[in-house]
Structures are given as structure tokens and as C-alpha cells.
Amino acid sequence: MVSPLISPKSLKLPGAHVVVTGGSSGIGKCIAIECYKQGAFITLIARDENKLLQTKKEIEKYSVNDKQVVLCISVDVSKDYEQVENVLKQAQEKLGPVDMLVNCAGTSVTGKFEDIEVNSFERLMAVNYLGSVYPSRAVIATMKERRMGRIVFVSSQAGQLGLFGYTAYSPTKFALRGLAEALQMEVKPYNVYITVAYPPDTDTPGFAEESKTKSIPAYNQNIDVEW
Ligand SMILES: NC(=O)C1=CN([C@@H]2O[C@H](COP(=O)(O)OP(=O)(O)OC[C@H]3O[C@@H](n4cnc5c(N)ncnc54)[C@H](OP(=O)(O)O)[C@@H]3O)[C@@H](O)[C@H]2O)C=CC1
Numbered sequence: 242m243v244s245p246l247i248s249p250k251s252l253k254l255p256g257a258h259v260v261v262t263g264g265s266s267g268i269g270k271c272i273a274i275e276c277y278k279q280g281a282f283i284t285l286i287a288r289d290e291n292k293l294l295q296t297k298k299e300i301e302k303y304s305v306n307d308k309q310v311v312l313c314i315s316v317d318v319s320k321d322y323e324q325v326e327n328v329l330k331q332a333q334e335k336l337g338p339v340d341m342l343v344n345c346a347g348t349s350v351t352g353k354f355e356d357i358e359v360n361s362f363e364r365l366m367a368v369n370y371l372g373s374v375y376p377s378r379a380v381i382a383t384m385k386e387r388r389m390g391r392i393v394f395v396s397s398q399a400g401q402l403g404l405f406g407y408t409a410y411s412p413t414k415f416a417l418r419g420l421a422e423a424l425q426m427e428v429k430p431y432n433v434y435i436t437v438a439y440p441p442d443t444d445t446p447g448f449a450e451e452s453k454t455k456s457i458p459a460y461n462q463n464i465d466v467e468w
């Protein structure tokens with residue numbers, strides 16, 4: 242009953258600038274398409290330029306007016322903050338300040354703790370956690386100044402509870418929740434709202450890749466099995 246009083250007004254997507262990291266595939270691509278269908282201008286961020294261009298073409302089929310733009314930026318969101326800040330500056334020069342940032346770039350590695358390469362723990366934390374910190378850090382000042390903005394973090398069900406096989410992945414998704422809750426406290430007075438999504442297994446190219454390293458017995462019984 243009180244929810245209309247405490248919930249923010251929903252963002253008006255027609256004409257809004259929506260940035261989707263990981264927008265060239267899977268969940269990020271679907272989010273980009275949904276926003277575009279509602280009239281948003283889209284910036285897609287990912288590394289592989291061919292995939293980006295292919296996705297841009299796919300999204301453009303859903304245009305609802307002839308002003309809409311899909312901009313592609315090839316950058317690794319996990320490597321260098323300055324670089325991420327620069328490309329977001331460029332995107333904002335072209336399409337205006339970011340109204341909504343969807344941090345969807347991410348990846349997973351599964352296996353038994355002792356079998357996962359040590360550098361995978363570092364890489365997953367870099368991509369899944371820092372890869373969401375950097376773009377958010379780059380847009381937050383302008384959102385606060387404009388007294389508007391939305392930031393979405395794509396966590397996972399494995400970010401709500403630790404799961405067999407996800408020792409490298411789960412902590413990166415738990416970290417996003419900590420970030421989101423702390424950041425929400427800071428930015429709420431500026432009419433900036435943070436959302437965390439906790440998707441279950443979702444049929445995407447990334448999930449297909451992950452599934453190659455999983456065996457069905459390990460999924461069904463928590464016992465010592467080949468993984
Ligand atoms: N599918 C699932 O079952 C679930 C997925 N999730 C989360 O949802 C998000 C999307 O998953 P999903 O759609 O399956 O993944 P996909 O692998 O299909 O897509 C991942 C996207 O992220 C981009 N990306 C990956 N690494 C980087 C990087 N370092 N810098 C910039 N872009 C990068 C990829 O492009 P490129 O490789 O060209 O850079 C691609 O666009 C992830 O955060 C994942 O953890 C959460 C719960 C369930």
C-alpha cells in the first residue's frame with residue numbers, strides 16, 4: 242500500500258540514453274532490445290567488435306522512430322578505469338548523459354575449488370566486480386548532478402547463496418550486492434536508484450560455454466563426482 246510513496250517514479254525510456262555493458266550477447270543483448278523497443282538510445286559495450294556490430298544490426302530492426310541510435314564501444318570493462326571513463330565520456334558526447342547504466346558484462350568459471358586456476362579467481366573478480374565498479378564510478382557524478390539516473394547490477398542466484406562449483410564466481414556476485422546496498426544509501430538523496438538483478442540459469446551463449454565444464458551428476462548430487 243505504501244509502495245507508491247516509497248518507490249521512485251519509473252524512468253521514461255523514450256529518448257533516454259541506456260548503456261549496457263555486455264550488451265552484445267545473452268541477457269545484456271535482450272535488455273538492450275527491450276529498451277530500444279521502448280524508444281531508448283543505446284550504447285553497447287563489450288570487447289569483440291564483430292559481435293557488437295552484428296548485435297547493433299539485430300537491435301536496429303526493432304526501431305520505433307528514425308532518430309534512434311545504437312552506438313557500439315569496444316573496451317574491456319575490467320582492465321583500466323581511465324579507459325572506461327574515456328569511452329563513456331565519448332558516448333555521452335554523442336548521445337547525451339547516461340540515464341541508465343546496466344552492468345551486465347560478466348563471465349563464469351565452474352569447478353572444484355582446488356581445480357580452478359588461481360588466476361581465474363582474479364579474472365572473475367576483475368570482470369564481474371571491478372567491471373561493474375568502473376562504469377558506475379564513471380557515470381555517478383553526472384547522475385547526482387542531474388538528480389536522476391539508474392544503475393543496474395546483474396548479480397546471480399549464486400550471488401544470494403554459495404553453490405557447489407561456484408567458489409570463484411559466487412563471491413564476485415555477492416560483492417555486487419554489497420556495492421549496490423552501500424551505494425544506494427549514498428545516492429538516494431540525489432534521486433539516483435540502484436537495482437540488483439539475481440537471475441537463475443538462463444539460456445545464453447555464456448551459459449552454454451559454462452555448461453561445457455559441468456557434468457549432470459555433479460549438479461544433481463552433492464557428492465564427490467567428476468566435475
Ligand atoms: N546466463 C546465466 O545463466 C546467468 C548469467 N548471469 C550474469 O548475467 C550476465 C550476462 O550473462 P550471459 O548473458 O549469460 O553472458 P554472455 O557470455 O552471453 O555475454 C557476456 C557479455 O559480456 C561481455 N563481456 C565479457 N567480458 C567482458 C569484459 N571484460 N569487458 C567488456 N565486456 C565483456 C561479452 O562480450 P565480449 O566477450 O565480446 O567482451 C558479452 O557481451 C553476467 O554477468 C552473468 O554472470 C547471472 C545469472 C545467470
Ligand SMILES: CCCCCCCCCCCCCCCC(=O)[C@@H](N)CO
Nearest residue numbers: 349397398399440441442443447448451
Ligand atoms: C529453500 C531454499 C532452496 C534454494 C534452492 C536454490 C537453488 C539455486 C539454483 C541456482 C542455480 C544456479 C544459479 C547460477 C546461475 C549463474 O549465474 C550462471 N549460470 C552464470 O552463467
